[in-house]
Amino acid sequence: MTAPDPDGLLAEQLLRLTRRVHRIQKRHLEHRGLGITPAQSRLLRTLAHYGSPPRMADLAERLEVVPRAVTTLVDGLETAGKVRRVPDPGNRRVIRIELTDDGRAALRELHAGRRAAAEEILAPLTDDQRTLLGGLLGALVDGPPSPPEQRRA
Known part of the structure; x- marks a missing residue:
């Protein structure tokens, strides 16, 4: 044994x-009828x-995904009017992504949905x-402190 x-x-x-968290959040998002996927x-x-x-590229790095995945997400959100591509003022070859007013409104709805799911x-x-769980989850999310020789680098 x-x-x-x-x-x-x-x-x-x-x-x-x-x-379970993903299922509940997805249900709350669908209930709000935003037509936005969890990845979006x-x-x-x-x-x-x-x-x-x-x-x-900044978004891909922050989201820890390949740039192509961000392109697909941005395409869908741009079609839905939530974001727009804008040229970089310092380098016209660089494209930046900004929220639209509709995107900010969607964020408020998403926040309310996430809050309801968390409740x-x-x-x-x-x-x-809840306080204890928050501390434990924080320790797991942050991970162990790096060894001193790695912190100096």
């Missing part, structure tokens, strides 16, 4: 929770964090449990 693998069980629980939603949220319109997911937890 094999001993239980606690780390394997935790990994499985995290994967199941991730799938992520691109819009990322775009909103830039001070000035980024290049597609649904976290409903079983007390305030203390």
Whole structure:
């Protein structure tokens, strides 16, 4: 008989929770009728964090995807009127991506949908449990600190 693998069980629980979060968020997004996929939603949220319109390469790097994937997402969002391509003022060969007013309105709706999804997911937890979970998730997301020799580089 094999001993239980606690780390394997935790990994499985995290994967199941991730799938549940995606299902719930997708349902909340569909309920709002925005016609935006989760990947497009992520691109819009990322775009909103830039001070000035980024290049597609910047978005691909930030999203950790290949540039072609960003092109496909931008194409769909541009067709829907959520973003537009604009020339870089310093180099006309460079194209930047900016939110439209409709894109900002969609972001507000997306934020409300994500908030509703989070409330649904976290409903079983007390305030203390939520605080504890936040700390634990933060530690997992941030990962272990880099060794001192790597921090100096």
